[in-house]
Every structure is written in structure tokens, then in C-alpha cells.
Amino acid sequence: MSHKYSGGCDHIHTHSNNDPIDNHTCHCSVCKGVTGQDTTHVVFFKHSDLAVDDISKLNRQPFNANNPNGPLELCTCAECGTPIMLDDKESRIRVIVPNLMGYNADDLPATYHAFFDPASGVAKPNDGRPVFEGLRPEFVWPTPA
Incomplete structure (x- = not known):
């Protein structure tokens, strides 16, 4: 079945048929540290709008090493290590970084710059x-x- 937005790796797939609630270019130090990029194209989906085909195959780690009890977890494929998404422990959002998580960035353009x-x-x-x-x-x- 085809989905409006899809990504992941060879082992775990994510998708949404709903539009994201936020698309931005992030300038924060946490994104820079995690991705190694000067800026990071970030897309927020409502938590229930981004589906994961086998969540049991995800490894989870704190997204922000300086705030290990914070709400966001970086989820990677347990088999190949590919970053799959950020998952919110409070079930508000799921976040993808298109160029790292298998999505077409052109389909999800950033509309503003955040945390500059x-x-x-x-x-x-x-x-x-x-x-x-x-x-x-x-x-x-x-x-x-």
C-alpha cells in the first residue's frame, strides 16, 4: 500500500497519510550534536499520525544527552542502526529528519528557521x-x- 509520506530502513518502515504539524530548519545545539549537521531539517507529526510497522525492533536512547530524562527518544533500527524517528514519551509528536530517516525532503519542505x-x-x-x-x-x- 502506498502512503503519502514514508521512510525508515530495510528493516523498519514508518509512514503517514496525514500532513505534518510543523516543518522547520533547526539551529539548536542538540540537533547539531546528534546529526553532525550545521542545521537540521525537522518535521513534526502528531504522534498518532506517524505509524511504525514493528516498534519492537527499535532501540531507544535519550535524544538530548544533557537531559536524559527529557521527553524525546532517538529510535534506531536494532538491526542496522539507522535512525528511524524521535519518539515523544508523552505521546504528543513523532519527529523525522528527512535526509537521515528515509523520507523525501522535497515533499516536506521546511517553512521557517527555529532555535536560531x-x-x-x-x-x-x-x-x-x-x-x-x-x-x-x-x-x-x-x-x-
């Missing part, structure tokens, strides 16, 4: 998309699933 810190010394993005020091002001966390 002017004190970082990095030039403010000037690609025409809004730039915020956090998530976009109108973002509302979904109710847990």
Missing part, C-alpha cells in the same frame, strides 16, 4: 523564511495520543 541564536556568531538566515529563537509563535503542542 543571534549570539552564536552565525549569520542570520536570509532565504526568505521567517527566523525564530524557538518554534514558530503559533505552534501548539498537540494533546497526547
Whole structure:
């Protein structure tokens, strides 16, 4: 069966037939540390909107090493180690990074820049998309699933 959005690896597949609730380019230090990228294209889905075909095949670790009890866990394939998603222990969101988690980034374009810190010394993005020091002001966390 074909899905609107799909990704994963050869062993674990994720998909959604619903649009994401947020797409942004993240500038935070946690994303930089985990991905090794200067900026990270991040896509939030409602927790119940992103399905995993075999969740028992996931290894879980804290997403933020400086906050190991935080709500997000990095889920990787237990067989090959591929990052599959970030899972929210509070069941609000599931997060994918298209270029690392098997998704077509062109289908899920980032609409703004999040967590930009002017004190970082990095030039403010000037690609025409809004730039915020956090998530976009109108973002509302979904109710847990």
C-alpha cells in the first residue's frame, strides 16, 4: 500500500497519510550534536499520525544527552542502526529528519528557521523564511495520543 509520506530502513518502515504539524530548519545545539549537521531539517507529526510497522525492533536512547530524562527518544533500527524517528514519551509528536530517516525532503519542505541564536556568531538566515529563537509563535503542542 502506498502512503503519502514514508521512510525508515530495510528493516523498519514508518509512514503517514496525514500532513505534518510543523516543518522547520533547526539551529539548536542538540540537533547539531546528534546529526553532525550545521542545521537540521525537522518535521513534526502528531504522534498518532506517524505509524511504525514493528516498534519492537527499535532501540531507544535519550535524544538530548544533557537531559536524559527529557521527553524525546532517538529510535534506531536494532538491526542496522539507522535512525528511524524521535519518539515523544508523552505521546504528543513523532519527529523525522528527512535526509537521515528515509523520507523525501522535497515533499516536506521546511517553512521557517527555529532555535536560531543571534549570539552564536552565525549569520542570520536570509532565504526568505521567517527566523525564530524557538518554534514558530503559533505552534501548539498537540494533546497526547
